[in-house]
Amino acid sequence: MGDQWDLEGKTAIVTGGGKGIGKAIALALADAGARVVVASRTEADINAVAGEINARGGQALAHRIDLMQWDRIEGLVSATVQAFGTVDILVNNAARSFLRPLMDLREDGFDKIFGANVKAPFLLSRAVAKIMMSKSGGRIVNITTVGTERGGPMMGVYFAAKAALKMLTMCMAVEWAPFNINVNAVGPGMTKTEFSRPLWSDPDMERRLTSRIPAGRLAEPADIVGAVLFLCSDAARYINGQTIFVDGGGLANS
Numbered sequence: 001m002g003d004q005w006d007l008e009g010k011t012a013i014v015t016g017g018g019k020g021i022g023k024a025i026a027l028a029l030a031d032a033g034a035r036v037v038v039a040s041r042t043e044a045d046i047n048a049v050a051g052e053i054n055a056r057g058g059q060a061l062a063h064r065i066d067l068m069q070w071d072r073i074e075g076l077v078s079a080t081v082q083a084f085g086t087v088d089i090l091v092n093n094a095a096r097s098f099l100r101p102l103m104d105l106r107e108d109g110f111d112k113i114f115g116a117n118v119k120a121p122f123l124l125s126r127a128v129a130k131i132m133m134s135k136s137g138g139r140i141v142n143i144t145t146v147g148t149e150r151g152g153p154m155m156g157v158y159f160a161a162k163a164a165l166k167m168l169t170m171c172m173a174v175e176w177a178p179f180n181i182n183v184n185a186v187g188p189g190m191t192k193t194e195f196s197r198p199l200w201s202d203p204d205m206e207r208r209l210t211s212r213i214p215a216g217r218l219a220e221p222a223d224i225v226g227a228v229l230f231l232c233s234d235a236a237r238y239i240n241g242q243t244i245f246v247d248g249g250g251l252a253n254s
């Protein structure tokens, strides 16, 4: 029973692992026994997370990358293979959004949102899947959002991009299942990080948002990691192309 939850000896890449939900995921994967490559643009953040993992007796590498520089994506994978020999797990967590009505979003804003939330995870998943195919095994977890399931104001293009990532999750699952690669998604509800701070920093707004959540509170990053760990574990070996929503019951209450 115990062994199927264990990630001992696995190597994981976590994009956006320097803060917020990605940081919580990186630390939890390391606690479950995985070697972790923590990747984002901010050196201080990724060094701090990799340092924390190494200080706890785990193995981690900080890899600075702007995932919007498409030609650097293969470099993240080769640096991981060079450091740890392979890649078993990819968590596409890094994301970008702007709080704007659709009418006010600039064209380059649209491109940045689709670039960070769709193209980067697509290119990185393909690069990692080549390694996973060569050894017939791997797990990819894409972090989406409850916003794939319902419309809403101010983040329309972000929700559309995440809906595209949800569909890519399903299509990658279908095409890569013969190689024993499972591709799933985790869709958080609103979670207290820098990303969503403008939405919950005002107490009235937080009360309004919370009133629709049966759990009676917004999520913390630590609430999201269990679903990710599960999907990376052997216990989830027959789960493919699915999204687990971690939202305190919010979608069920829509």
Ligand SMILES: NC(=O)c1ccc[n+]([C@@H]2O[C@H](COP(=O)([O-])OP(=O)(O)OC[C@H]3O[C@@H](n4cnc5c(N)ncnc54)[C@H](OP(=O)(O)O)[C@@H]3O)[C@@H](O)[C@H]2O)c1
Pocket: 015, 016, 017, 018, 019, 020, 021, 022, 039, 040, 041, 042, 043, 045, 065, 066, 067, 068, 092, 093, 094, 095, 096, 116, 143, 144, 145, 146, 187, 188, 189, 190, 191, 192, 193, 194, 195, 196
């Ligand atoms: N917070 C929420 O309410 C919420 C709800 C639903 C879903 N989500 C999803 O959960 C995931 C994590 O969000 P979060 O709330 O933890 O956000 P966050 O604290 O803002 O973290 C986002 C991460 O993405 C990285 N990143 C952004 N652009 C990047 C780029 N071009 N290249 C490399 N890394 C980049 C950032 O690092 P650098 O800036 O250092 O590059 C940062 O580490 C995202 O996929 C988000 O869509 C969040």
